[in-house]
Amino acid sequence: MTSFTVRDSLRSAAEVAASAHRGESLAEAHLSGIDLSGVDLYRGNLRGANLSRANLEQTGLTNANLSGAKLLGSNLKGVDLRGANLAGADFTGANLEGAYLNRANICGANFSEANLSEAKLVAALYDDRTIWLEGFRYPTSGAVGPGAVLNGAYLNTANLRGANLRGIRLLGAYLSGADLTGADLTDASMSGANLQRAFLTGACLRNARLCNAELQLVDFRGADLTGADFSDVVSLAGADFTLAVGLDEATRAEILGRKPTEITTWNSYTRSNTKASLQENRPEE
Incomplete structure (x- = not known):
């Protein structure tokens, strides 16, 4: 798999999608503020990527690797994160309304101040390092x-x-x-x-x-x-x-x-x- 650092070379959703479909790694990519709404990034490697304030509404991220990614303040409304690796990802202040996190790995993820209303967490795996939104009833959310x-x-x-x-x-x-x-x-x-x-x-x-x-x-x-x-x-x-x-x-x-x-x-x-x-x-x- 080709790996490179994305700074100024990828400025549009089409370029990001094309890179992902070519099997190129987007690990550590600088994509803060980008609009990737509706883009299919199935199994994409976004490990450690900076997606803060990005628009990921309805983005397909099934089985994607977002471990350690920064998603502070991002819009992930309705995003498909089923089976994704979200270990250590930072979702502080992100909008995850109606997002699908079924069977995702959320060990060590940070959901401080995130919007988790209607989020689907069935069989998502958390641990004692996972940081939850204050008052969120995670034990009965369906997460494991x-x-x-x-x-x-x-x-x-x-x-x-x-x-x-x-x-x-x-x-x-x-x-x-x-x-x-x-x-x-x-x-x-x-x-x-x-x-x-x-x-x-x-x-x-x-x-x-x-x-x-x-x-x-x-x-x-x-x-x-x-x-x-x-x-x-x-x-x-x-x-x-x-x-x-x-x-x-x-x-x-x-x-x-x-x-x-x-x-x-x-x-x-x-x-x-x-x-x-x-x-x-x-x-x-």
């Missing part, structure tokens, strides 16, 4: 992060690797096939959730509540399960606990006491079963 309330949410196949999800509420949520490898789910409430085929490899589930959850074929390998509540789970068929730590003897015995057909169900991905994974390679505790 520490303290989020996502009871009954559909997060099937979501990529949440390494995410900070401490204290998240996922009661009855749908997480089948979700990738939660290395995620921090300390104190998470996931009672009644559907976690079939989810990846929780190396995740921290300390004091997590998994009562009545569906845990078929879940990959718990290497997870920290200290204090996790597995009471009355619907099924553990094919769940793999190889090298998982923190399971107390009572919980281990309860799992091994389930129906033989359940705890011997083969997991074709990890090439083990629940019974074998709990009896073999048992870690020292």
Whole structure:
């Protein structure tokens, strides 16, 4: 991909669009005040670009890279930022009315004094560094992060690797096939959730509540399960606990006491079963 610095060479929306369609990087571009309304910059690389006071109304930025970009005071009304990388971007004072940020990465982004009315944040990933507009009720906005309330949410196949999800509420949520490898789910409430085929490899589930959850074929390998509540789970068929730590003897015995057909169900991905994974390679505790 060609990379260059944009200062005076690109002065119109047409030139910017043409550069993006040629696959040229717009990283660190100086585009403050430019009018890009309605321009399609799908998957464009605008990492660290200065777009302060730019007009981006209805601009297509699906899957674009705007990490570290400056968008202070910009007009992003109705902008399509689905799946975009907005980590560390500065939206201070920006207008994001009706913007689509579904599944965008907003970790460390700054939304101080921004207009987020009617903005769509379903499955957008935030963390404890994200700065929100004062008074904005982000835990119930549909975004995913520490303290989020996502009871009954559909997060099937979501990529949440390494995410900070401490204290998240996922009661009855749908997480089948979700990738939660290395995620921090300390104190998470996931009672009644559907976690079939989810990846929780190396995740921290300390004091997590998994009562009545569906845990078929879940990959718990290497997870920290200290204090996790597995009471009355619907099924553990094919769940793999190889090298998982923190399971107390009572919980281990309860799992091994389930129906033989359940705890011997083969997991074709990890090439083990629940019974074998709990009896073999048992870690020292």
